[in-house]
Amino acid sequence: MTVRSSESVVTFTHPFRISGYSEELPEGDYMVVVEEELLQGLSFEAYRRTGTYLTVQGRGNRADSSETRPVTQKALEAALDRDRMLAAENDNSSA
Template identity: 30%
Template sequence: MTTRTTQTIVRFSAPFMLPGFDAEQPVGDYLVDQDEELLEVSSRLAWRRVAAFIHLPAIGIDGHTHQMAPIDPADLDAAIEKGHQLS
């Protein structure tokens, strides 16, 4: 199966918490990698998101360590939506 990875920047305007995180993350812009697999349906091509990873800390925040943490794509969508409702 063919896969691809896309990278986007997600802006959180309020501190946020995702399942599996030990601490709340601060406001900021975060790089998010999303892995997708190709679906061949009839005569159309479509991509289905199968994994997501967030780069910590936020862009521009100096930290001693940088990590890429796996996150559930649905949890990411919910956190983004919650942030939009708060702003």
């Protein structure tokens, strides 16, 4: 089985919550890792997503540590959409 992973950075401009986790996370840049596996038996190359992970930096006494949390793509996109909506509201209110 062939597995690949890709990394990207997402930026939140407001504190946010991710579905499935209770605490609010601070604004900032977060690393996202997506893992996919090659689908076998097709006449073309295709991959299926097997996991999405958000890296969260520790705070306070644990500022030097990080935690990789499994998240759904849907939950991540919803949090980013809420953040963009808040940013747009702030832009409109300052105009």
